[in-house]
Amino acid sequence: MQTSLTPRARAGRYLGIGALLGSTALALVWAAHGFNSSQASPQQITDQFERNAGFQPGFRRNHSKGLCVTGYFEAQGEASIYSTAALFQAGQTPVIGRFAIGGSNPQAADDSVPIRSLALQFNLANGEQWRTAMNSNAVFPVASPQSFYEQLQASQPDPKTGKPDPARLKDFFDSHPETAAFRAWLKGFTPSSSWANTHYYGLNAFVLVQEQGQRQAVRWSLVPEQPYEPLAAVQRDNPNTLSHDLEQRLQQGPLRWQLRLTLAQLEDPTHDATQAWPADRPQITAGLVVLEHSQPQATGPCRDINYDPLVLPKGIEGSDDPLLSARSAVYATALYRRLQENHSTTGALQHD
Amino acid sequence: MTDTQQHYSSSVRGLHWLMAFLLFSQIFIGATMVARVDSYAILIVLHKALGLILLGLVCLRLGARLITTAPALPSSMPQWQRGAAHGLHGLLYLLMLAQPLCGWLMLSAAGQPLTFWGWVVPSLISADSGLYVLLRALHGLLAYLLFALVLLHVGAALVHGLIRRDGVLERMLKAAPSESK
Ligand code: HEM
Ligand code: HEM
Ligand code: HEM
Numbered sequence: 001m002q003t004s005l006t007p008r009a010r011a012g013r014y015l016g017i018g019a020l021l022g023s024t025a026l027a028l029v030w031a032a033h034g035f036n037s038s039q040a041s042p043q044q045i046t047d048q049f050e051r052n053a054g055f056q057p058g059f060r061r062n063h064s065k066g067l068c069v070t071g072y073f074e075a076q077g078e079a080s081i082y083s084t085a086a087l088f089q090a091g092q093t094p095v096i097g098r099f100a101i102g103g104s105n106p107q108a109a110d111d112s113v114p115i116r117s118l119a120l121q122f123n124l125a126n127g128e129q130w131r132t133a134m135n136s137n138a139v140f141p142v143a144s145p146q147s148f149y150e151q152l153q154a155s156q157p158d159p160k161t162g163k164p165d166p167a168r169l170k171d172f173f174d175s176h177p178e179t180a181a182f183r184a185w186l187k188g189f190t191p192s193s194s195w196a197n198t199h200y201y202g203l204n205a206f207v208l209v210q211e212q213g214q215r216q217a218v219r220w221s222l223v224p225e226q227p228y229e230p231l232a233a234v235q236r237d238n239p240n241t242l243s244h245d246l247e248q249r250l251q252q253g254p255l256r257w258q259l260r261l262t263l264a265q266l267e268d269p270t271h272d273a274t275q276a277w278p279a280d281r282p283q284i285t286a287g288l289v290v291l292e293h294s295q296p297q298a299t300g301p302c303r304d305i306n307y308d309p310l311v312l313p314k315g316i317e318g319s320d321d322p323l324l325s326a327r328s329a330v331y332a333t334a335l336y337r338r339l340q341e342n343h344s345t346t347g348a349l350q351h352d
Numbered sequence: 353m354t355d356t357q358q359h360y361s362s363s364v365r366g367l368h369w370l371m372a373f374l375l376f377s378q379i380f381i382g383a384t385m386v387a388r389v390d391s392y393a394i395l396i397v398l399h400k401a402l403g404l405i406l407l408g409l410v411c412l413r414l415g416a417r418l419i420t421t422a423p424a425l426p427s428s429m430p431q432w433q434r435g436a437a438h439g440l441h442g443l444l445y446l447l448m449l450a451q452p453l454c455g456w457l458m459l460s461a462a463g464q465p466l467t468f469w470g471w472v473v474p475s476l477i478s479a480d481s482g483l484y485v486l487l488r489a490l491h492g493l494l495a496y497l498l499f500a501l502v503l504l505h506v507g508a509a510l511v512h513g514l515i516r517r518d519g520v521l522e523r524m525l526k527a528a529p530s531e532s533k
Contacts, residue, residue, distance in 0.1 A: 005515065010515060013514045013515050014511075014515065016514075017507055017510045017511065017514065017515075018507075020506075020510070021503050021506065021507050024503060024506075025499075025503060027380075028379065028380065028383055028499060031380050031383040031384045031387070032383040032384070032386075032387055033387060034384065034387035034388040035384070035388075037387075037388060037390075039388070039389060039390065040389070041387050041388065041389070042386065042387070042388075042389055042392070043387075045389070126472060127465060127472040127474070128465055128467070128472060129465045145389045145390070303481075304462075304463065304479070304481040304484075305463070306462070306464075310393055311464065311465065314467070314470050318393060322390060324393060325389060325390055325391070325392050325393035325394070326389035326390070326392070328392055328393050328396070329385075329386070329388070329389045329392035329393075330389065332386075332392075333386075335462075336485070336488055339481045339482075339484060339485050340485050342481065343481065343482045343485050
């Protein structure tokens with residue numbers, strides 16, 4: 001049998017056990033801080049959105065002002081050569097969408113923000129979903145989540161003027177040459193009169209996967225069938241011109257966009273949303289997005305949806321673009337916060 | 353239960369160590385993913401898959417535990433310690449079952465689709481954002497409660513194994529003499 005432990009050995013073993021448990025607990029604390037990574041956490045990025053527009057309980061942390069829409073996707077079957085995703089087979093898939101303007105201020109005037117967006121959730125018959133959130137800018141300003149965070153910080157309003165500090169913004173853009181294409185887009189663009197005649201870009205690259213496993217990198221965009229018209233001067237007098245316009249148009253009938261897939265060639269960057277692919281890349285039209293009805297965002301079916309770009313059906317996968325993982329992480333944090341606010345006693349559900 | 357039986361059955365032991373390893377990994381994966389933007393996408397996929405695997409394993413383990421006999425704790429242990437050990441084991445089983453179920457329920461309440469190697473996992477409940485908020489909070493809470501209880505459990509196991517040396521650790525480590533070779 002065993003000899004009994006000396007008091008010293010006993011104390012030593014207790015100490016050893018304590019040290020093991022203590023270091024395991026510390027390791028978890030370290031993990032929960034992302035192993036002290038130098039990059040901003042999802043919480044820090046979400047906090048920065050809150051600083052930029054003031055705390056707006058219950059609202060989305062970005063693209064805060066918008067409205068819900070519903071309709072369907074009518075696939076033509078062409079994309080099914082490239083992807084096994086069930087919704088690319090000819091047929092209809094119901095869609096819950098949301099139009100919005102960029103920025104974290106739910107009270108912003110519609111003409112005060114150059115970026116507009118359309119987010120869609122396709123509800124596939126087999127229980128899968130495809131969610132995508134698209135912007136009206138043809139390229140994204142930055143390539144990495146950390147640069148995005150720095151851009152948000154540089155855009156934080158100066159408490160004295162209530163506006164971003166131009167010098168800080170200039171510093172940011174000067175030290176981020178990858179923003180050049182975005183700035184060129186911003187300069188050359190004239191806002192259209194409506195959400196309905198806006199072109200929306202998925203911006204991030206994704207990968208279509210075929211039955212036999214062949215992979216094709218793509219980017220997608222929604223090309224409006226409604227003809228372009230510039231934003232009229234009178235529209236600028238109405239801070240909610242876009243929602244009024246959309247509601248009016250929908251009363252006359254559904255609105256349509258072609259879902260275009262641009263096929264990458266091997267040399268095209270999939271990890272960098274600041275770089276457009278050459279204009280001659282082949283495109284296929286996967287089908288038509290048809291939007292029929294709108295509802296206020298406080299009561300509509302889009303309210304509690306997290307348009308996480310990585311909710312994808314089998315047959316579509318994320319690419320190596322680092323923005324995708326970051327969006328997924330930050331959107332989850334932002335969703336949890338706003339839903340907590342909606343269900344707390346300070347409830348902000350009365351907004352629209 | 354016979355007096356001569358001093359070891360857990362091989363199925364209970366095998367599942368105990370497999371799950372101990374996977375569960376530690378799972379808690380670290382969960383804690384890390386919610387703090388990092390770069391690895392979130394990869395880790396959440398792993399987290400959901402591993403979580404569902406752990407749910408399957410705990411069901412198997414409870415089954416194995418019910419059809420085999422567990423050795424009695426040594427009579428050298430005071431009554432209260434035996435009671436505490438059994439209570440803690442019960443809580444650990446409960447949390448190992450509740451935590452992955454909470455994850456699955458949370459995704460159902462959020463209206464998030466869940467797939468497992470391409471197979472669409474059905475929603476357990478219909479979407480309800482109020483319930484999602486509750487379950488999301490609970491999932492974080494239960495994870496760290498489980499972690500704290502596991503530390504307590506490991507501490508107790510090591511005190512048995514290294515200080516008291518009363519054979520309790522061996523019951524989970526070693527095969528019964530009749531089983532070996
Ligand atoms: C790392 C980069 C990005 C971060 C941190 C970020 C962050 C956010 C956040 C926090 C929201 C609010 C989500 C919610 O509360 O439900 C949001 C919404 C949105 N984002 Fe991003 N975003 C990023 C990149 C992008 C890109 C590249 C696009 C365009 C392709 C985009 C398009 C949108 C759209 C359209 C919405 C509104 C979705 C809706 O209507 O619910 N974002 N973003
Ligand atoms: C024994 C099993 C599990 C353990 C120990 C565990 C542990 C964790 C931990 C520690 C977190 C981070 C919580 C926080 O810091 O707030 C987390 C989050 C999460 N877990 Fe689990 N989990 C388990 C099973 C599951 C399962 C089965 C699912 C779903 C199928 C799941 C889905 C999630 C989701 C969606 C999040 C939150 C992600 C976010 O909000 O960004 N978990 N889990
Ligand atoms: C995630 C980690 C762990 C969990 C969830 C866990 C859970 C459990 C449970 C539920 C039992 C009761 C078995 C039964 O009566 O059916 C048990 C027994 C046991 N565990 Fe663990 N365990 C973990 C890790 C560990 C570690 C790391 C050690 C050793 C350092 C350990 C040592 C033991 C021992 C010695 C027993 C047998 C106790 C007895 O004879 O009654 N466990 N464990």
